Amino acid sequence: MADESFMKSLFGGVIADGVIFPYPEPLRGHADEVHGVLDTFRRYAAHHIDSERLDREAAISPELLNGLKALGLFGLTVPKEYGGSGFGKTAYARAIQEIAGVDAAVAMTLSAHESLGVMALLLFAEEEVNARWLPRLATGECIAAFALAEVGAGSDAASLQTRADFDAALNEYVLTGEKAWVTNGGIADLFVVFARTSPAEEGAKPRLTAFVVERGPGVTSGPSEEKLGVRGTSTTRVVFDRVRVPATQVLGETGRGFKVAMEALTHARISLASSCLGKGKRLLRMVVDRVAERRAFGRSLAEFGLVRDKIARMTSELFALESMTYLTAGLVDAGHPDFAIESAICKVFGSETLWRVANEAQQVAGALGYMRAQPWERLLRDARIAMIYEGTNEILRCFIALSGMQSPGRSLEEVSKAMREPIKGFGFLSEFAIRKAKSALGRERLSGSHVILEREAVVFEESTGQLAKSVDIVLRRHGKNIAEMQYAQKRIADVAIDLFAIASVVSRTSRAIERRGEEGARREVDLTRVFVSSARRRLAENLSGLEDNDDELRKAVAQRTCTDGGYPLDVL
Numbered sequence: 001m002a003d004e005s006f007m008k009s010l011f012g013g014v015i016a017d018g019v020i021f022p023y024p025e026p027l028r029g030h031a032d033e034v035h036g037v038l039d040t041f042r043r044y045a046a047h048h049i050d051s052e053r054l055d056r057e058a059a060i061s062p063e064l065l066n067g068l069k070a071l072g073l074f075g076l077t078v079p080k081e082y083g084g085s086g087f088g089k090t091a092y093a094r095a096i097q098e099i100a101g102v103d104a105a106v107a108m109t110l111s112a113h114e115s116l117g118v119m120a121l122l123l124f125a126e127e128e129v130n131a132r133w134l135p136r137l138a139t140g141e142c143i144a145a146f147a148l149a150e151v152g153a154g155s156d157a158a159s160l161q162t163r164a165d166f167d168a169a170l171n172e173y174v175l176t177g178e179k180a181w182v183t184n185g186g187i188a189d190l191f192v193v194f195a196r197t198s199p200a201e202e203g204a205k206p207r208l209t210a211f212v213v214e215r216g217p218g219v220t221s222g223p224s225e226e227k228l229g230v231r232g233t234s235t236t237r238v239v240f241d242r243v244r245v246p247a248t249q250v251l252g253e254t255g256r257g258f259k260v261a262m263e264a265l266t267h268a269r270i271s272l273a274s275s276c277l278g279k280g281k282r283l284l285r286m287v288v289d290r291v292a293e294r295r296a297f298g299r300s301l302a303e304f305g306l307v308r309d310k311i312a313r314m315t316s317e318l319f320a321l322e323s324m325t326y327l328t329a330g331l332v333d334a335g336h337p338d339f340a341i342e343s344a345i346c347k348v349f350g351s352e353t354l355w356r357v358a359n360e361a362q363q364v365a366g367a368l369g370y371m372r373a374q375p376w377e378r379l380l381r382d383a384r385i386a387m388i389y390e391g392t393n394e395i396l397r398c399f400i401a402l403s404g405m406q407s408p409g410r411s412l413e414e415v416s417k418a419m420r421e422p423i424k425g426f427g428f429l430s431e432f433a434i435r436k437a438k439s440a441l442g443r444e445r446l447s448g449s450h451v452i453l454e455r456e457a458v459v460f461e462e463s464t465g466q467l468a469k470s471v472d473i474v475l476r477r478h479g480k481n482i483a484e485m486q487y488a489q490k491r492i493a494d495v496a497i498d499l500f501a502i503a504s505v506v507s508r509t510s511r512a513i514e515r516r517g518e519e520g521a522r523r524e525v526d527l528t529r530v531f532v533s534s535a536r537r538r539l540a541e542n543l544s545g546l547e548d549n550d551d552e553l554r555k556a557v558a559q560r561t562c563t564d565g566g567y568p569l570d571v572l
Contacts, residue, residue: 004407005338006331007345007500011404012411013444013468015461020503021448023323023511024330026090034091037072038098044071051103054232055378058224060109065187068106068140073099075138077114077122082134089267089332093274093325101278104382105232111275112183112233113137115268117144120192120210123267124251124260129212133190145188147179147213147238148261155395157194157258158206162240164195166247173197173250175211175218175243185236186221190214192264193240194257208257211245218243229381262340265390269343270332273325273350276386280318280354283361283379287311290365301364310360316530317353323504324349341403344396345500348493351386351393358383400496401489405482408471446503450510452518452525456532460502463539467495470546487551491542498535498542505531 009016026034048067054060068074077092078084087095092114100107118137121130121144136142153159162177175195182188191213198207213219222237252260288311291301301307328342358380362369369376387393443465449457471492478485505528512521561568 005336005341006503007341007400007496008338008404008407010464010496010499011467011471012408013465015444015446015464017446017448017503019331019336020327020507021510022514023327023507024090024334025511030088030091033085034087034094037076037085037095041071041073041095041098041102045102049103049106051105051232051375051378054103054105058226058231059234060105060232064106065140065143068110072138073110074113074140074143076110077118078134078138079122082130082138084134084138089270089329090326093271093329096271097274097278097281099278100275101282103232104275104279104379105230107275107278108183108230108233108385111268111271112146113144113188115271116146116264117184117188117190117192119267120146120251120260120264121212123263124210125212126248129249133212137190142189143184143187144190144192145182145184145238146264147182147185147191147193149180149182150178151180155392157208157261160194160196160206160208162193162195163200164197164209164211164245166197167244170244171247173209173211173245173247175213175240175245177240179238179240181225181235182221182238184234185238186224186234188215188234191219191238192251192260194261197255197257207255208261209254210251210257210260212249212251213240213243213245216243227385229378229384266340266343267332268390269347270325270329272386272390273321273343273346274329276350276354276383277318277321277325279379279383280314280321280357283357284311284314284318286376287314287361287364290368294366307364310364312530313534314357314360316527316534318357319524319527320501320505320531321346321350321353323508324501327504327507341400341496342500344391344400345497347386347390348393348396348400349497349501351389354383354386397493398486398489400493402483404492404496405471405475408468409475409482412472412475446506448510449506450513452513453506453509453528456502456506456528459532459536459539460499460506463495463499463502463536463543466539466543467492467499470495470543474546487549487554488546491545494542495539498539502532502535 004016006016006019044067048064072085073095075084076087076095078086080086096107096111096115099110118134121133121137125133133142137144148157150160150162152161160177162175162179164173164175166173175193177195179185179193182191193211193213194208195211196206197209200206218241220239220241222239225235227233227235251257291307291311294301296304324342325346328339328346331339331342362376362380365374365376368374369380371377391399443461446457446460474485474488474492475482478488482488509521509524509528512524515521518525
């Protein structure tokens with residue numbers, strides 16, 4: 001368990017609280033550097049970023065792009081030796097949070113460039129490729145794009161049809177295919193492209209390879225797509241027509257492109273969560289201003305209980321999002337090797353929190369929120385993409401559950417094998433028995449939490465034990481068929497999401513109490529208690545739903561509706 005992530009350990013009933021306590025704090029020098037960049041950006045944005053115009057014209061002007069380049073915003077994550085700022089994950093997340101709070105399209109343009117394009121190079125490119133491209137990417141002379149999805153292959157990367165055939169005589173690949181919905185597709189100079197490099201055999205799983213491809217002969221972009229939100233981004237199809245790519249521009253290993261895509265996306269999901277946080281915080285500020293100025297029945301809206309409930313829920317969920325995002329970013333900066341489940345949780349929780357906040361904010365705004373002349377409706381439209389982008393939330397819930405259950409699943413396989421070979425397996429059986437005995441004698445403890453948060457810690461501890469037992473039951477019941485049990489996967493993933501959120505707020509608030517005392521940390525304590533109170537009810541529902549549910553009935557209703565071609569009934 002020691003080499004696993006906090007969440008992977010949790011699926012086995014082990015609370016690796018040494019991973020998340022104490023809550024990470026950025027170094028003072030790093031914080032000063034970040035705030036210097038943000039102060040400069042705020043001054044620039046106040047005079048040059050007109051979000052209504054970006055939305056109306058559905059494009060970021062060359063002048064604005066040049067301004068962003070001059071601020072160094074295209075090179076925040078590029079190491080200093082290549083001309084960038086060398087920001088770590090926490091610093092970059094904070095920058096994207098601020099930028100997204102100003103304009104979602106600007107943030108997405110920068111994120112597609114750095115979080116995906118630049119990150120893929122940093123993780124997998126050879127030194128000669130990085131030496132050639134990173135200095136130009138840092139200045140924005142070259143803009144990067146990540147070309148993975150196709151019309152027939154979104155989350156299912158195995159269905160990609162783009163091909164790269166190897167020409168041994170020239171040590172080059174010939175790339176042919178079409179990518180869809182490429183962010184920065186019309187303005188990018190450099191593409192990270194994923195293509196099949198294995199023969200197209202019926203039923204065979206394709207081997208994918210990632211390439212660094214320069215815009216040039218054979219690379220063409222279609223017109224910018226007309227979108228619901230983030231309309232200022234350049235989102236296009238990109239066609240590769242027999243483009244020759246030197247073998248030296250393969251990222252990682254040939255045939256291991258899926259790993260490249262997954263690792264880049266794992267990093268990018270943290271900054272996506274921070275962008276959701278930035279947009280959510282902006283909406284909350286707008287709500288607070290609105291309820292203070294608007295009056296009904298002789299009172300301001302801020303005095304009504306149902307409005308206060310919305311504000312309390314928005315604030316506590318944004319607090320949880322902020323806590324988990326910067327905890328995960330801190331783990332990356334500390335060199336923790338495995339954070340894939342945590343980053344997926346941040347993305348799912350962040351995108352859904354933003355959507356709830358945007359929806360509730362528009363409700364508070366009333367009719368004003370429905371009018372194009374005000375920013376409310378644009379912010380709602382901009383929020384919607386986050387639940388689709390960088391892996392749909394449905395796919396990521398399956399990923400969270402199945403990835404988390406891998407280790408308990410292996411344990412069951414090893415136990416089964418050890419029971420068949422008792423002498424050889426004695427050591428493993430002894431280890432397994434110790435773990436089971438430990439869980440039977442008492443629950444695991446969240447020992448790093450402050451005593452003031454004992455009630456919240458108990459919720460976490462008890463639910464962790466229930467998660468481990470539920471995973472054990474589900475795996476024994478379904479075995480290898482668990483991959484098809486998506487109702488169970490969703491409940492397990494939702495339990496994991498709430499548990500990571502609770503762990504994050506407890507860790508953060510424990511640090512705040514230690515630094516400032518209970519009264520000094522009163523805001524954090526109150527927000528933690530509000531959030532955990534709501535999470536406790538969700539945990540109970542999801543855990544009980546693993547046994548007591550109407551899943552089969554729901555499947556039957558859905559099947560019948562599909563057979564009927566839609567809603568099957570009429571009153572008259």
